[in-house]
Amino acid sequence: MTKMIQCISPVDGRVYAERPALTLAEAEAVAARARAAQPDWAARPLEDRIALVKAGVAKLNEMKDRVVEELAWQMGRPTRFGGEFGGVNDRTNYMAEIAEKTLAATVVEDSEKFRRTLAREPVGVVFIIAPWNYPYLTTINTLVPALIAGNTVVLKHATQTMLVGERLVEAFVEAGVPEDVFQNVYLTHDVTEELLQNRAFNFVNFTGSVGGGAAIERAAAGTFTGLGLELGGKDPGYVMEDADLDAAVDSLMDGAMFNAGQCCCGIERIYVHESLYDAFVEKAVAWVKALKLGNPFDQATTLGPMANKRFAHVVREQVAEAIAEGAVALIDPALFPEDDGGAYLAPQILVNVNHEMRVMREESFGPVVGIMPVSGDEEAIAAMNDSPYGLTCSLWTQDVERAAAIGARIETGTVFMNRCDYLDPALCWTGCKDTGRGAALSALGYHSVTRPKSYHLKKVTK
Structure with missing residues (x-):
C-alpha cells in the first residue's frame, strides 16, 4: 500500500x-x-x-x-x-x-x-x-x-x-x-x-x-x-547594566515570540543585570500582552498558531512543569484565545526559573521565555554556556569591546550585540555542541x- x-x-x-x-x-x-x-x-x-x-x-x-x-x-x-x-x-x-x-x-x-x-x-x-x-x-x-x-x-x-x-x-x-x-x-x-x-x-x-x-x-x-x-538551540540574551533597556526589551521579546517562537535562533532564555531586572520584566510583560493571538489570515493577528498541536503540547508541558517546580508565570492565558490542547498557544514569560527546569534547559521552540537576574558578566557567561546547544547569543551593552570579550568566552556559532534572531549572508551560519x-x-x-x-x-x- x-x-x-x-x-x-x-x-x-x-x-x-x-x-x-x-x-x-x-x-x-x-x-x-x-x-x-x-x-x-x-x-x-x-x-x-x-x-x-x-x-x-x-x-x-x-x-x-x-x-x-x-x-x-x-x-x-x-x-x-x-x-x-x-x-x-x-x-x-x-x-x-x-x-x-x-x-x-x-x-x-x-x-x-x-x-x-x-x-x-x-x-x-x-x-x-x-x-x-x-x-x-x-x-x-x-x-x-x-x-x-x-x-x-x-x-x-x-x-x-x-x-x-x-x-x-x-x-x-x-x-x-x-x-x-x-x-x-x-x-x-x-x-x-x-x-x-x-x-x-x-x-x-x-x-x-x-x-x-x-x-x-x-x-x-x-x-x-x-x-x-x-x-537544536536554546539561544540566550544577556542585558548588561548599561544596555538601552527599551531597545533590549523590544528586540529580545520579538526574538522570543516572532513566528510563535519557532525560530532556529529565537531567544529562549534571558539573563538581565540585577539593576535592570525589575524594569526589564515589567516592560517585557507589557510587550507580550500587546500581542494578538488568532487566525493567521486576520490582519490584526501578530501571533499565529504553532505549526502543529504536538509542538504546542511540548511547550505546555514545559511551562506546567516549571510552574510546579516554583516558576512564576506572568501572562494570564485567559488574555489569549487558546484552543484547548490545540495549536493556538498563549505566549508566556516565566520568572523564578533555574537551570534545573526543562524550560530553561531543553529546546522549547515556542512562545515562552524564562528571565533570570544575574550579578554581572561572570554569572551571565556561566549561565549562557550552561547549555548543550550553541547557535547564537545576544549581548546588550554600549561597549563593543566588552561584548567582543564576552563573546569570545561563549560557546556559540554567532555573537550578536544589540540585535538578535538574524542571519547575515556574509557571515558563516554555524553552531557548536548539540x-x-x-x-x-x-x-x-x-x-x-x-x-x-x-x-x-x-x-x-x-
Whole structure:
C-alpha cells in the first residue's frame, strides 16, 4: 500500500495537502537522474548557472501571494508578515555576488616548469532535508550555493510545509533550470535512511532536531558522505547594566515570540543585570500582552498558531512543569484565545526559573521565555554556556569591546550585540555542541558543497 504523507493545517486541523511517498526504487531513480545530469550542469559556464538560479528566485517572487497564503495554512504564520522573500533575495544575491571569487582556482605557481593550482569542484549530488519553520529561507541557504557551484540537488521538505518543495522546483524549472538538476521528493524516514546508507548523495544538509541529526549520522555512518547539520538551540540574551533597556526589551521579546517562537535562533532564555531586572520584566510583560493571538489570515493577528498541536503540547508541558517546580508565570492565558490542547498557544514569560527546569534547559521552540537576574558578566557567561546547544547569543551593552570579550568566552556559532534572531549572508551560519556541525552561507557555504582538487602540472620532463 502506498504511504501518503499529509500536512495537517494548524489553522483548523484539516488535511491541507497530501502526497504519495516514493518507494525506494522510485527514490533511487530520482537520485540516479540527478547524478546523470550533474556533469552537464557543472560544465555550463558559471555565469549561466548564476543567471538561471537568480531567474528561479525571480520566478518564486512572482508566486508571492500564493506562497504567503500556503505558508499560513501549512505552518500558521500570519499573512501580515508576508513570505520570506526579503531574506531569500538578499541571500541569493550575496551568494551570487561572491561566487566567482570564492570558486576561482588559486594559482600557486605558473612558471616555465610548473603550473600548480588549487581548485574547487562540485561534490556531485546534494540532498537537502529542509525544516518547516522558515521553509524557503533554510532551503535557499544550501540550494543556491549548491546549484551555482555545479551540483545537482534533491530536496525533501518537512511534511508540515510539503508544498514548499513543489513551489521551489516549479519556479526554478520555469526559469530554465533542467528538471533533473533540481528535483523535489516525498520520502518516508526508512527510505531516506536507505538512500543514505546506499551512498545516493555526496552531501546532505539537514536542519531539524538533535534526534533527527543523530539519525542522519547513523544512516550515513561508514559512507563518508559529507554532512551539514543545524540542530537544536536554546539561544540566550544577556542585558548588561548599561544596555538601552527599551531597545533590549523590544528586540529580545520579538526574538522570543516572532513566528510563535519557532525560530532556529529565537531567544529562549534571558539573563538581565540585577539593576535592570525589575524594569526589564515589567516592560517585557507589557510587550507580550500587546500581542494578538488568532487566525493567521486576520490582519490584526501578530501571533499565529504553532505549526502543529504536538509542538504546542511540548511547550505546555514545559511551562506546567516549571510552574510546579516554583516558576512564576506572568501572562494570564485567559488574555489569549487558546484552543484547548490545540495549536493556538498563549505566549508566556516565566520568572523564578533555574537551570534545573526543562524550560530553561531543553529546546522549547515556542512562545515562552524564562528571565533570570544575574550579578554581572561572570554569572551571565556561566549561565549562557550552561547549555548543550550553541547557535547564537545576544549581548546588550554600549561597549563593543566588552561584548567582543564576552563573546569570545561563549560557546556559540554567532555573537550578536544589540540585535538578535538574524542571519547575515556574509557571515558563516554555524553552531557548536548539540546544535550540530557544518557551515552555511558566506564563502564557507560554498566550501560545504565543493571539494578541493589540486593540480600539479610539470611542463618539462627533466
